[in-house]
Structure formats: structure tokens, C-alpha cells
Amino acid sequence: MNSKTTTTTETATATESASGTQLLSAQNVASLFNSVDAFLFDCDGVIWKGDKLIDGVPQTLEMLRSKGKKLVFVTNNSSKSRGQYAQKFHSLGISVSQDEIFSSSFAAAMYLKLNNFPTDKKVYVIGGEGILEELRLAGYTGLGGPEDAEKRVELKSNSLFEHDKSVGAVVVGLDPYVNYYKLQYGTLCLRENPGCLFIATNRDAVGHMTDLQEWPGAGCMVAAICGSTEREPIVVGKPSTFMMDFLLQRFEVSTSRMCMVGDRLDTDILFGQNAGCKTLLVLSGVTTQSTLQDPSNKILPDYYTSQVSDILELLGR
Amino acid sequence: MNSKTTTTTETATATESASGTQLLSAQNVASLFNSVDAFLFDCDGVIWKGDKLIDGVPQTLEMLRSKGKKLVFVTNNSSKSRGQYAQKFHSLGISVSQDEIFSSSFAAAMYLKLNNFPTDKKVYVIGGEGILEELRLAGYTGLGGPEDAEKRVELKSNSLFEHDKSVGAVVVGLDPYVNYYKLQYGTLCLRENPGCLFIATNRDAVGHMTDLQEWPGAGCMVAAICGSTEREPIVVGKPSTFMMDFLLQRFEVSTSRMCMVGDRLDTDILFGQNAGCKTLLVLSGVTTQSTLQDPSNKILPDYYTSQVSDILELLGR
Structure with a gap:
């Protein structure tokens, strides 16, 4: 667990589990929001599922941008290049620049480059x-x-x-x-x-x-x-933090002020934790609440919520 | 190392390596031969290479049979059934019964059967x-x-x-x-x-x-x-000793009076050792002498020799 912000309100709430992982709520969302300058998103199961956008994603991303948050998309899917990813975002009605995309295909090429x-x-x-x-x-x-x-x-x-x-x-x-x-x-x-x-x-x-x-x-x-x-x-992909060096260089944000948002414990959340980021698990992809809360699971995010648009909704309350 | 028979002659010979693995020689072959009632052979790299019989194999197998030794063929190759293996032996001019063949394809079926x-x-x-x-x-x-x-x-x-x-x-x-x-x-x-x-x-x-x-x-x-x-x-295949139960049932020979002959350290020799057999590595397959003698190799057979027919040749001297 990284940099957990604890307030009296949070510790008192029934939404905090024994492990310290908190359900994202109207009480703790502002504290997460204010402590983060860049949101790192996994794509599949977070932004979309296959070719279908997940509800409320464009509005949430727009709000985050309007509040000055940096957005980064970090995906293990290597089937597309960054350019092809940017096209996919556009086709789904989301404007994302190629420079904001870090795919494992790009990471593989960068690994070779960095190692001469x-x-x-x-x-x-x-x-x-x-x-x-x-x-x-x-x-x-x-x-x-x-x-x-x-x-x-x-x-x-x-x-x-x-x-x-x-x-x-x-x-x-x-x-x-x-x-x-x-x-x-x-x-x-x-x-x-x-x-x-x-x-x-x-x-x-x-x-x-x-x-x-x-x-x-x-x-x-x-x-x-x-x-x-x-x-x-x-x-070179998640949970390896190889891509983090590029992210740091481009965005000049310390990892403690980044939040990794993903649907997988063993890649996204572990990647966030390995890099020293805050972590938010969304249940819109492969991980269920029961998997998260199973005693055999040792990878615990700082926060969890059902989907990305909860950030928008909870902040708006 | 299992049941190593040590005689003055053997310990004195220059063919014994520091590790205790002995090059098969005119001095030690009789001791191996006399202490064994059944020879277990791997096929590929030992009996044949692809579709080509290795020199001297039929004569060696014939000699062993004539001296009352039991012969068993234990192969990890699952592409053929025992019947198809028997045919392959026949086509190469070696008479082998289906009951003498233990392939990993057979082992898989027997595992299911034994476990109801x-x-x-x-x-x-x-x-x-x-x-x-x-x-x-x-x-x-x-x-x-x-x-x-x-x-x-x-x-x-x-x-x-x-x-x-x-x-x-x-x-x-x-x-x-x-x-x-x-x-x-x-x-x-x-x-x-x-x-x-x-x-x-x-x-x-x-x-x-x-x-x-x-x-x-x-x-x-x-x-x-x-x-x-x-x-x-x-x-179910080598180096697992699952097949050994069937072998013991069929041949009624204690494992200490069996010798596993193979070309692979991590399957054949380890299988023999796991089962408590004597072991003879042949260099006619995947393992080279330098791999055997490399300090990183921890799997040491009792004996090694270039090919199966050396048994015949050394005994004949």
C-alpha cells in the first residue's frame, strides 16, 4: 500500500475494509483527487471492453483534463501500436494524443533502443x-x-x-x-x-x-x-516498471502523485504499487469484488470502485 | 547415485571421474551386467534418431535377450501409441512386443484409469x-x-x-x-x-x-x-516415476536390479535415479560429454558411454 491518506472521516467509515483498501466514496474521493496530478489508466476493462466504450468514460476523462490532471494510458495489449491506439480512442469519440499512450509494443521497442x-x-x-x-x-x-x-x-x-x-x-x-x-x-x-x-x-x-x-x-x-x-x-509491460522511466521523463510528475487505475490486480495494481503510485481498482473488467476480498489475494489497491465514471459522480455530489 | 558397485579395479581406473560417474569400460561392464536383470531403454537418441536406427542396436538387444535380460522401452514421445511403436520397431528390424513398450501416451491413459x-x-x-x-x-x-x-x-x-x-x-x-x-x-x-x-x-x-x-x-x-x-x-512421463508401478507389476524385478539407459539427463537419468535404478547415459542423443561434465550439471548417471552397442562390444572383449 502506498501513501495512504487517512482522515478521521475515512477511518470511521464503514466502507473501509479491514485490509485498508477503501471503497471510493463521496468522503474520500476529494482526498484522492487532490493528492494526484496524473491518472494512469489501463484500457481494456477500464476504458472499454473489446470494442465497446464503458459508460461515462468520456465525460470523466474530460472532467479530469479540465481540472488540469494529466492522463496517461498504459496498456499491456501489444496488438496495436500507439498510433493505432490513438485511432481507436478517436473512433470511440475520445481525443487522446499518441504521446499519452504507453503500450507494451512501444515498451518492447524502447527497451531495445535504451539498451543500444x-x-x-x-x-x-x-x-x-x-x-x-x-x-x-x-x-x-x-x-x-x-x-x-x-x-x-x-x-x-x-x-x-x-x-x-x-x-x-x-x-x-x-x-x-x-x-x-x-x-x-x-x-x-x-x-x-x-x-x-x-x-x-x-x-x-x-x-x-x-x-x-x-x-x-x-x-x-x-x-x-x-x-x-x-x-x-x-x-517490459505491467507489472514491470520499465515504462515508468518514460512516463516520468515526459510528464515530470513524481510517482507518489500518480494514481494507477486498472482492472487487474497482478498487472495494473501491482505495477502501480511497484512504481510507488496510488492505486484504484475498477470492477468493470476481470477482477470481481470477491476476488479482491478473497483471503488468498495479497495485492490490495488503495481504493476500489465499480467503474471509472464513479470518480466523476462522487466528486459531483 | 544409486547402488554403485565399487571394486578395486574400478576405483583404480582412470576412467572414473571425480563425481563418481564412470565411463563404461571393459573393466566395469561385467559388474553392471551382472547386477541388472532388466534394461530400460529410452528410444529416441538411444535406439534410433528420427527414422534411423543407431548402429549396433539390434545385435546388442539380441545379446541381452539371449542372456535372459528383460528389455523395456520407456519413451516420453507421445505421438505414437504402444501398437504404433511396436510397428516402428518391426519396420526397423527389431522384434519388440507391445507389452515391452511404455510410452507417455499410454501413461496418460493409465493415469486416468488408475484414478477411476x-x-x-x-x-x-x-x-x-x-x-x-x-x-x-x-x-x-x-x-x-x-x-x-x-x-x-x-x-x-x-x-x-x-x-x-x-x-x-x-x-x-x-x-x-x-x-x-x-x-x-x-x-x-x-x-x-x-x-x-x-x-x-x-x-x-x-x-x-x-x-x-x-x-x-x-x-x-x-x-x-x-x-x-x-x-x-x-x-506422467519421465522423470515422473508414475510408469514404474506398471513396470514393477509386469516384470517383477526390483528397481535396484534395473538399469535405465537414456540420452537425457533431466528425464531419463533423473527418472532412473528417482526410481532407484542404476543409470547409463549414452552420448548418441541430446547430451554431450561436456554437458555431462559441466560443473552446473547436478544429474550424474552411474555410467556413461557413447552408444548402446558399447555394452556388446565391451562384454565381448
Whole structure:
């Protein structure tokens, strides 16, 4: 738990649980609001669900901006680049600049850049177009991804599976077109190309690939490559705080005056806590109140509420 | 190290390494031979490589049989059923009965049988035909496997991925036709069907799917499902000693009078050691002498030699 602001009103209220996690209320919302200069939002399950905007989000974001709060969108979804994300926001009627978006696809490219990964080395991608686009924007040559979706392997005597020896990094993210070709390609690069980096956009077990149900997430593909290579990846998405350095540089707000708003305990809330931010769990995504309050759950946000628009509603009371 | 027989000759020989692992030699081969009633062989990398028999194997097996030794073939490869394995042996000119073969596909079916898995429940398979055939022989209904190789998912709003609620176990083995459909099917069964078992044939990281190189093994697909379900599997193949109960029942030989012969330290040799057998590593498969002797290697066989036929050659001297 980070920087919990405690007032007499709060400690007295019945909405505070034994653990210290508080239900967001008309009593404590102002204290959260006043102690924060930047709100960091996860997207899926917070801003939207699949292609459907969650009720009251545009009005809430507008109010926060009008009050001078900085807004940042931090997503583990690597299927889109930042530009593609900005387009998605626009198509849903929310104006967001590309600079306010921090996706794990961008983080993967930035990890390479910060670590002076040579531009004459290539990057093999198990994942979507978003990763390849961010790599291109950062000046790197990506291989694999959607291009290898339909490729098949030949398991015949004397047939050699060839891979590019100049691949110096394998980036693994969510890939609905994962296949044995890609698994073998990534595995060979990591096992045979000296010094080849293994980068995971994130390790989410499942995610809402469709609005009605959850599907295997990047954690599935990343684990597959861990299994075949017996290596552990560098994780650049949440809950790793790798992206926080960029956020700090751009926004010049101390992490103690940031609030991470998300629907996942093990990525969003843990990320916020790892970085020293305040944390607000919304129940509009994958986490239910009973999961939050289960004794086995050790990740406790500072606040929780049903959805983002509660901030607007509670402040307006 | 198990039941190491030490004679003056052996301890004096220069072929004994500091660790106690002995190079098989004309001096120690008789002692191994005389202390063993049953030889357990791994197949790939020991008997054959891909579709190619390793030199001298038929003659060695024939000699062992003629001297009254029992022969057992214990393989983690789940792509074939025991019947299909017996055929492969015959096609290579070696006469082996189905009862002498213990494959991880058979082990998966036997695990269900021993645990009274109800026959009105179904089993979803991420893996090959061998698993489905062993399930059928044990009286179970298998789903998935090769049948789902070309299936694609629809990631559209309002489209629900349906799965069979009567699936009570998911068996995962090596699957060169792994795809997102199968990963989602297995994941949904394990996350949503109450009490659904998660069984792994084995967790080998890689294997010689072709003679020229290694490919991701069952450990890759098993890890993928661990990643999406956040569960750990029951492993029935090596190094788990689950199959040993069947071996003991059939052959009535105490494990201290068995010798496990294999090419992998982390499966074959560990399996032998876990079960209390003597162990002989052959260097005709995935393990090199430098891997064996690397200080980071903690799995030390009793003996090592270049290939199975050395037993015949050394005894004949």
C-alpha cells in the first residue's frame, strides 16, 4: 500500500475494509483527487471492453483534463501500436494524443533502443502487427508476426529449418496466430544465436479478446517459449516498471502523485504499487469484488470502485 | 547415485571421474551386467534418431535377450501409441512386443484409469494421435488432437467459443499442430469445468523431431497451458516415476536390479535415479560429454558411454 491518506472521516467509515483498501466514496474521493496530478489508466476493462466504450468514460476523462490532471494510458495489449491506439480512442469519440499512450509494443521497442540494440540486428516477433510497427518506428527490422501466421513446418528427414542468424532479439506478445513454425523460429534464435535477447511484452494469463469471454493471453505464448528454451524473459509491460522511466521523463510528475487505475490486480495494481503510485481498482473488467476480498489475494489497491465514471459522480455530489 | 558397485579395479581406473560417474569400460561392464536383470531403454537418441536406427542396436538387444535380460522401452514421445511403436520397431528390424513398450501416451491413459476417471467424462487432447488411441484403448472418449489442427478462432463481438462441459481432463503432449483454437479449448476446460484434470505427458524442452535439429518439445505446449491457466500439471512421463508401478507389476524385478539407459539427463537419468535404478547415459542423443561434465550439471548417471552397442562390444572383449 502506498501513501495512504487517512482522515478521521475515512477511518470511521464503514466502507473501509479491514485490509485498508477503501471503497471510493463521496468522503474520500476529494482526498484522492487532490493528492494526484496524473491518472494512469489501463484500457481494456477500464476504458472499454473489446470494442465497446464503458459508460461515462468520456465525460470523466474530460472532467479530469479540465481540472488540469494529466492522463496517461498504459496498456499491456501489444496488438496495436500507439498510433493505432490513438485511432481507436478517436473512433470511440475520445481525443487522446499518441504521446499519452504507453503500450507494451512501444515498451518492447524502447527497451531495445535504451539498451543500444544494434540496428543491423533483426528482431523476431511472436505477436501482432503493433509490435512490428513500433519496431519500425524505432528503426529496427522485425521478422515474423502476422507474416508467419500460415506457415507450416516440414518434419522430414534431412529437411533443415533455417533461421536468420542475425536475429538478436525475440519479442513475444499475445499471438492468436501462434503456430509451431513461430515457436521453432523463436526457439532456434534463442538457443543458437549468441546473446539473443528474450523480451516479453507482458505475461497476462488471459484477456478479453472478445467481449463475451477470456482467451489465453501473452502469458501463454511467453510460457511456451520459456518451456522450449529453458530461459526467462525480460518483461517490459505491467507489472514491470520499465515504462515508468518514460512516463516520468515526459510528464515530470513524481510517482507518489500518480494514481494507477486498472482492472487487474497482478498487472495494473501491482505495477502501480511497484512504481510507488496510488492505486484504484475498477470492477468493470476481470477482477470481481470477491476476488479482491478473497483471503488468498495479497495485492490490495488503495481504493476500489465499480467503474471509472464513479470518480466523476462522487466528486459531483 | 544409486547402488554403485565399487571394486578395486574400478576405483583404480582412470576412467572414473571425480563425481563418481564412470565411463563404461571393459573393466566395469561385467559388474553392471551382472547386477541388472532388466534394461530400460529410452528410444529416441538411444535406439534410433528420427527414422534411423543407431548402429549396433539390434545385435546388442539380441545379446541381452539371449542372456535372459528383460528389455523395456520407456519413451516420453507421445505421438505414437504402444501398437504404433511396436510397428516402428518391426519396420526397423527389431522384434519388440507391445507389452515391452511404455510410452507417455499410454501413461496418460493409465493415469486416468488408475484414478477411476469416469468413462462418461471426455478428455481434451493437445497432442498427437498416439494419445487419442491409448485413450480409446482404455475406454475413454478423446476430443481434439489432429482433428483440431486446422481450426481457426473467430475473434468477433458476440461470438462465443463453445467448449464441451463434460470434458473432465486435458492431456497435453508434443503437438506440432498447436494453435490458438486448441489453446483456448484446453484453457476453457481447465478454467471452467469443475475438477478438470491437467495431465502432461512430459515436459521435455526440445526433441529431435527431425534428424538434423531439435524442435520445441511437449514442455513448450505444457508451459503454454500453465501460462494461460496458472495451474501446474500432473506429469506422467519421465522423470515422473508414475510408469514404474506398471513396470514393477509386469516384470517383477526390483528397481535396484534395473538399469535405465537414456540420452537425457533431466528425464531419463533423473527418472532412473528417482526410481532407484542404476543409470547409463549414452552420448548418441541430446547430451554431450561436456554437458555431462559441466560443473552446473547436478544429474550424474552411474555410467556413461557413447552408444548402446558399447555394452556388446565391451562384454565381448
